[in-house]
Amino acid sequence: MPTIRDVLSTFNLFADLPPLALDNLALSMHWHHAMRGDLLFHQGTESNLAYLVVSGRLRLIQHTSDGKDVTMADFMPGDVIGLGTLLTGESYPGSAEVLETSELVTLAGPPLWELLNSQAMFGVRVIQMLAARLHEAHNRIRELSAERVQQRVARSLLRLVEKVGVADHNGSVRLDIRLSRQDLAQMNGTTLETISRTLSFWETEGLLESRREQIVILKPHALVRIADDLPI
Amino acid sequence: MPTIRDVLSTFNLFADLPPLALDNLALSMHWHHAMRGDLLFHQGTESNLAYLVVSGRLRLIQHTSDGKDVTMADFMPGDVIGLGTLLTGESYPGSAEVLETSELVTLAGPPLWELLNSQAMFGVRVIQMLAARLHEAHNRIRELSAERVQQRVARSLLRLVEKVGVADHNGSVRLDIRLSRQDLAQMNGTTLETISRTLSFWETEGLLESRREQIVILKPHALVRIADDLPI
DNA sequence: CGGCACGTTGAAGGGCTTCAAGCTCTGTGG
DNA sequence: CCACAGAGCTTGAAGCCCTTCAACGTGCCG
Numbered sequence: 001m002p003t004i005r006d007v008l009s010t011f012n013l014f015a016d017l018p019p020l021a022l023d024n025l026a027l028s029m030h031w032h033h034a035m036r037g038d039l040l041f042h043q044g045t046e047s048n049l050a051y052l053v054v055s056g057r058l059r060l061i062q063h064t065s066d067g068k069d070v071t072m073a074d075f076m077p078g079d080v081i082g083l084g085t086l087l088t089g090e091s092y093p094g095s096a097e098v099l100e101t102s103e104l105v106t107l108a109g110p111p112l113w114e115l116l117n118s119q120a121m122f123g124v125r126v127i128q129m130l131a132a133r134l135h136e137a138h139n140r141i142r143e144l145s146a147e148r149v150q151q152r153v154a155r156s157l158l159r160l161v162e163k164v165g166v167a168d169h170n171g172s173v174r175l176d177i178r179l180s181r182q183d184l185a186q187m188n189g190t191t192l193e194t195i196s197r198t199l200s201f202w203e204t205e206g207l208l209e210s211r212r213e214q215i216v217i218l219k220p221h222a223l224v225r226i227a228d229d230l231p232i
Numbered sequence: 233m234p235t236i237r238d239v240l241s242t243f244n245l246f247a248d249l250p251p252l253a254l255d256n257l258a259l260s261m262h263w264h265h266a267m268r269g270d271l272l273f274h275q276g277t278e279s280n281l282a283y284l285v286v287s288g289r290l291r292l293i294q295h296t297s298d299g300k301d302v303t304m305a306d307f308m309p310g311d312v313i314g315l316g317t318l319l320t321g322e323s324y325p326g327s328a329e330v331l332e333t334s335e336l337v338t339l340a341g342p343p344l345w346e347l348l349n350s351q352a353m354f355g356v357r358v359i360q361m362l363a364a365r366l367h368e369a370h371n372r373i374r375e376l377s378a379e380r381v382q383q384r385v386a387r388s389l390l391r392l393v394e395k396v397g398v399a400d401h402n403g404s405v406r407l408d409i410r411l412s413r414q415d416l417a418q419m420n421g422t423t424l425e426t427i428s429r430t431l432s433f434w435e436t437e438g439l440l441e442s443r444r445e446q447i448v449i450l451k452p453h454a455l456v457r458i459a460d461d462l463p464i
Numbered sequence: 465c466g467g468c469a470c471g472t473t474g475a476a477g478g479g480c481t482t483c484a485a486g487c488t489c490t491g492t493g494g
Numbered sequence: 495c496c497a498c499a500g501a502g503c504t505t506g507a508a509g510c511c512c513t514t515c516a517a518c519g520t521g522c523c524g
Contacts, residue, residue, distance in 0.1 A: 062370065123359065182470080200473085212470060412502065428503060
């Protein structure tokens, strides 16, 4: 197992920190191991830690009053979960669920504040991270406001192709994650039944193949046309 | 007309800056006067300025490929428009439309960078601003994903009550802005017809009164129950 | 190999959009 | 000052997209 110090230096967020600051920071952090299904924190609890994802995959979900879960964002290695919340002192706006067994490193408030006060470039990195997240969130708002379910699902499959797509020998792309109909539904503000029907239809059209929690995109370009609402 | 220097010191974002830094910053900024209907910038153009709202009201809209507009956020005095974009070097993700004649102050990249490098607390303020915006965006995503139009409209009316509500003598609250059905539709991912029907229905129920671009909430509490999907 | 989570498919129906037609208010220029 | 153009609003009708409920497969894992 690498040291926290070694791990930090591999991520963009800490790229500008001088060695000494990195050493110091590493001393204040701790490993956190989490299994699929775990929650790092619960919606509404008070925020006192942020988490740097070293390996694995997680998502931030919000629970609605009538029991549905909505996926707000997902996190891969290099992402930080709960940073904005920690810095504004609010309680967590959602729950962080572990999708694949993950190694994380915890980040407490005080060392974070010290870093922000002493290392201006770190603040800029944080700003850029938040700006990117805001940008993503705005795109999802536009999609949810103006697009049909089909378009949104096509778009989220294409995003997953970028993030976790593995090219197959014959030109198709396999999504290298466990991905249930329910997951896709929560990512797109729809129901698992609608997702099932949509995927089944696309399968009959030859656009993709799907098994239990597993999708292989055969014709990415056709999905692009659907996402952009162009004629086939 | 007050000087830019005087104006800056009234806003939270600049509260931590020492006098000298404020002086310097003010020298690099310029007044920008904009009328209702103006666009500060267009979606897709390159970002080279951010704007501090001194007075007036604006909104950020995204245009969809099929000609609809979606309102992403609105801005009041003290808010900064385009800051995240300016700092990440992306092109503007939407267009900034002036809703009420506004006085703004422009903020260029270089002085902003200098400020971030020399004044750590300024970076923290920016982070908190972006975190708050991200929080708002996540809430809208949850609403768009899981709630019906009625709930979302009720919620946005209640938000407007907080922001621009003026208490009337008889216990009702008037929204002190021009607010068309179209505006509400773009804020809630629906159509002006649905907004019109919804408001008409609420008017027959005695929850509110509405005229052209003008709404008076008679029973805010009833709207809260609708927003939370509780029985009446 | 039994149980349970995941997935499929059908049927019914409701919420919302879309298209259409006509109304009302507001500001402006003759 | 009034008429009129146009922006804003209302209301109806048709129908589609999607949800909801329900019943039944299917595959994985302990």
